[in-house]
């Protein structure tokens with residue numbers, strides 16, 4: 001149900017993709033990872049999803065969110081909704 005499109009950087013400590021992966025794990029949100037090629041020109045599937053070729057991109061049900069800051073805000077929103085319904 002949730003997929004993170006991220007770059008091939010092997011650690012979660014160095015880039016915007018890793019930041020989002022860490023944030024998702026901390027929030028306890030399960031997700032699949034799709035590692036996209038280093039070069040933007042080799043990322044047509046990202047462009048199909050979002051109209052641009054940067055990652056991270058987070059797909060959650062019908063929602064498609066790009067940019068790590070916006071994704072983290074979305075995760076905050078999911079967590080606060082979860083706390084309201086608990």
Ligand SMILES: N[C@@H](CCC(=O)N[C@@H](CS)C(=O)NCC(=O)O)C(=O)O
Nearest residue numbers: 007015016017040054055056067068
């Ligand atoms: N401001 C963006 C930056 C994202 C970013 O730097 N993405 C890198 C991978 S971690 C990328 O797609 N780089 C492609 C390139 O530099 O050509 C964010 O925070 O999401």
